[in-house]
Amino acid sequence: MDKPARPSHQPPGVHHKTIGDLTVTALNDGMFEGSFAFLADFPADEAERLHGESFRAIPPRLAVNNFLVQTPDKLILVDGGCGGVMGPGLGHLAGNLAVLGVRPDQIDTILCTHLHPDHVGGLVDAAGGAVFPNAELVLHEADLRFWADDATLAGATSDQYRQFTELARTVIAAYRDRTRGLTGGDAVPGMALVPEPGHTPGHSGWMIASGNDTLLIWGDIVHMPGIQFAKPEAAMGFDVDPALGIATRRRIMDMAATDRLLVAGMHLDFPCFGHVVRATEGYAFIADVWTPTL
Numbered sequence: 001m002d003k004p005a006r007p008s009h010q011p012p013g014v015h016h017k018t019i020g021d022l023t024v025t026a027l028n029d030g031m032f033e034g035s036f037a038f039l040a041d042f043p044a045d046e047a048e049r050l051h052g053e054s055f056r057a058i059p060p061r062l063a064v065n066n067f068l069v070q071t072p073d074k075l076i077l078v079d080g081g082c083g084g085v086m087g088p089g090l091g092h093l094a095g096n097l098a099v100l101g102v103r104p105d106q107i108d109t110i111l112c113t114h115l116h117p118d119h120v121g122g123l124v125d126a127a128g129g130a131v132f133p134n135a136e137l138v139l140h141e142a143d144l145r146f147w148a149d150d151a152t153l154a155g156a157t158s159d160q161y162r163q164f165t166e167l168a169r170t171v172i173a174a175y176r177d178r179t180r181g182l183t184g185g186d187a188v189p190g191m192a193l194v195p196e197p198g199h200t201p202g203h204s205g206w207m208i209a210s211g212n213d214t215l216l217i218w219g220d221i222v223h224m225p226g227i228q229f230a231k232p233e234a235a236m237g238f239d240v241d242p243a244l245g246i247a248t249r250r251r252i253m254d255m256a257a258t259d260r261l262l263v264a265g266m267h268l269d270f271p272c273f274g275h276v277v278r279a280t281e282g283y284a285f286i287a288d289v290w291t292p293t294l
């Protein structure tokens with residue numbers, strides 16, 4: 001008797017959400033095994049307790065997500081995933097766009113949260129060329145300045161940090177004729193840059209508003225959902241300014257909880273839309289409920 005092969009992977013990580021006149025689609029780029037050592041000055045036993053209580057993997061696994069925004073006449077990407085720079089378990093953006101019938105040359109704009117490799121590795125090919133030939137790249141001016149600064153490269157304290165910096169500079173070079181630096185305000189109508197400094201100098205979220213709906217795609221406010229909602233004071237070791245990053249995380253979580261704001265994030269568990277509420281211990285995330293129609 002013929003039986004189908006048992007699956008080894010989930011179906012493509014693609015999840016749609018309607019925001020006013022827009023369709024925002026979360027595209028999972030993959031997942032990687034991290035370490036509690038990624039956290040700065042946070043006790044490993046406390047991290048293990050939090051993960052144990054929420055039935056999460058130890059060591060932690062981190063999701064990587066990007067987003068596609070479809071307006072009535074534009075295709076906008078928010079970040080570009082890892083591409084080939086973080087191994088074969090990641091870099092599924094191109095495949096997920098193909099699932100949606102979207103070709104790279106159809107992307108008009110890329111809104112970027114910051115220039116770390118898990119956010120921009122997929123914007124360039126192995127030769128350093130632009131993957132999205134017609135897209136304008138828009139990001140906070142401070143990230144452009146920081147990563148292009150020779151002092152950042154010269155000051156890299158590890159091989160990994162040097163590789164981060166070199167990739168950021170490759171991306172800036174690939175899109176140099178069509179890159180726009182902002183410090184705030186709309187990049188395109190209804191999509192505004194929200195400065196969230198600390199993780200990197202220009203780390204930013206994107207506030208998307210259409211009709212009565214609002215969505216904050218908050219970038220890397222949270223890397224480890226099992227820890228940083230309960231403990232927003234848990235910084236990441238690669239935060240450029242950890243104290244500022246903590247203050248930003250508290251400010252954004254407080255705003256999201258107070259305003260009952262729909263949020264999504266690059267390292268929230270796929271499909272990664274939901275709300276922030278205050279909890280006995282810090283904050284908690286309430287995931288959006290799946291619906292079959294949009």
Ligand SMILES: [Zn+2]
Nearest residue numbers: 116118220266
């Ligand atoms: Zn990241």
